[in-house]
Amino acid sequence: MIPVGFDYQRPELLDAALALLAEHGEDATVLAGGHSLLPVMKLRLAAPEVVIDIGRLAELNYIRLDGDEIAIGAATRYRDLVVSDVLAQECALLPAVARTVGDPQVRHRGTLGGALAHGDPAGDLPAAVLALDGTIVLRSPRGERRVPITEFYTGVFSSVKEPDELIVEIRLPRTGSTGWAYEKFTRRSNDWAIVAVAVATLPSGRRQLGLVNMGSTPLRASATEAALAEGKPIDEAAALAAEGTEPPQDNAGTPAYRRHLVTVLTRRALQTATA
Ligand SMILES: Cc1cc2nc3c(=O)[nH]c(=O)nc-3n(C[C@H](O)[C@H](O)[C@H](O)COP(=O)(O)OP(=O)(O)OC[C@H]3O[C@@H](n4cnc5c(N)ncnc54)[C@H](O)[C@@H]3O)c2cc1C
Incomplete structure (x- = not known):
């Protein structure tokens, strides 16, 4: 099927994406890898008026050490998790799980933030981040808050994330390359x-x-x-x-x-x- 018509926005900066989200509220939806959102839109289970594409925001694409944690930008793709030397040494469970998702096409498009926001109980990445006691960093023009993933999901495909909030980062403990x-x-x-x-x-x-x-x-x-x-x-x-x-x-x-x-x-x- 073909989705209902929508306005497509691709901001160059994170602040612009947040402003668009705040402006359009529940009429807007964020697009990251699109591998869950687009099927839902094609089935017309979602019909957003505005689609805000954050998939290419460089500000949300990184994997780095930060003290005793690893910080991962929300738009980091599965493929980048799989080939990351930092993760191989510091949190080897995550790339091993990402490697099992779908096929190469899905892994080159799908993002960690998208998988966690979508919250599919059949998804691989939420279970890994749960096992790791990860933290989800949410941001809106109102500010930033950190939510332990154990408190994030509230029901079927739903979470504590507000309509004007973006997942901007996922934080994980440094668990090393063994024990997973x-x-x-x-x-x-x-x-x-x-x-x-x-x-x-x-x-x-x-x-x-x-x-x-x-x-x-x-x-x-x-x-x-x-x-x-x-x-x-x-x-x-x-x-x-x-x-x-x-x-x-x-x-x-x-x-x-x-x-x-x-x-x-x-x-x-x-x-x-x-x-
Ligand atoms: C053929 C196929 C096979 C697949 N196989 C598997 C599999 O084996 N295992 C598995 O786990 N998954 C699988 N998937 C799903 C895939 O992992 C998706 O990529 C993932 O569920 C969503 O990530 P995305 O970046 O594509 O998000 P999108 O589809 O772009 O977005 C999903 C939802 O999250 C929201 N969102 C996205 N990013 C953010 C953000 N930063 N902040 C707030 N909200 C956001 C969107 O608005 C949307 O509601 C498969 C998909 C396909 C098409």
Whole structure:
């Protein structure tokens, strides 16, 4: 299908993008990689009057160390995450997860900020950032605020982000090149996950897990994390991975199948992360 007609704006500067967003409010939508927004517009599930393209804003495209954190601009593309030397050394989970998204075309267009803003519970990157206890930096003409990703999602495809706010940066702890794993279960290599599990080991030594496609929002495996913190063995902790989840029913699997799958993938991921 063809989207409803819209006005296209491509500001050269971040401040101009923020001003446009403030001016048009809920009539405007931000375009980053377009790989989630454009399908939604073509299906006419979204019909913004103004589309503000931030995908080429250099101010939002960077990966750099900042003290004991890594700062990543929101318009940084998956491909840039995959080839980043900084991330390979300082937060190897993120590029490993980005490498599994879609196909090369998707990875050359899709952005980290777009994936987090979209908040698809079947998306790979939100689970990784959750496992890493990342922080989302939001900016509007009213100022800037930092929201832990654990407080970001409020429901299906919804978050605490206000209509005039942009995600400008994602901040992650420096977790190094070991202690992580990503187990993504798909029918074909380029597919979306039926279920996936991301494991990160934080600088404190705490192991955290993000789950893909196990509920209406990206989720953490809280019961597994608590069991690990109490020193329980991997098998016992992994058996709790489905606790508190509400996996969907679709053509790829039933909720019961996903509940079983998540325990298997969690066990494998924890074994890899601790090997
Ligand atoms: C064929 C195909 C296969 C795919 N396979 C996978 C897969 O295996 N795994 C996976 O995780 N994803 C997959 N995707 C989705 C892909 O990862 C998208 O790129 C991603 O979900 C959205 O990122 P984007 O930059 O394209 O955002 P866009 O589509 O441009 O935007 C998505 C939403 O976020 C908003 N937004 C974007 N950037 C910002 C910002 N900085 N601040 C505030 N709001 C913002 C937009 O307004 C829009 O509502 C696939 C997509 C396609 C088309």
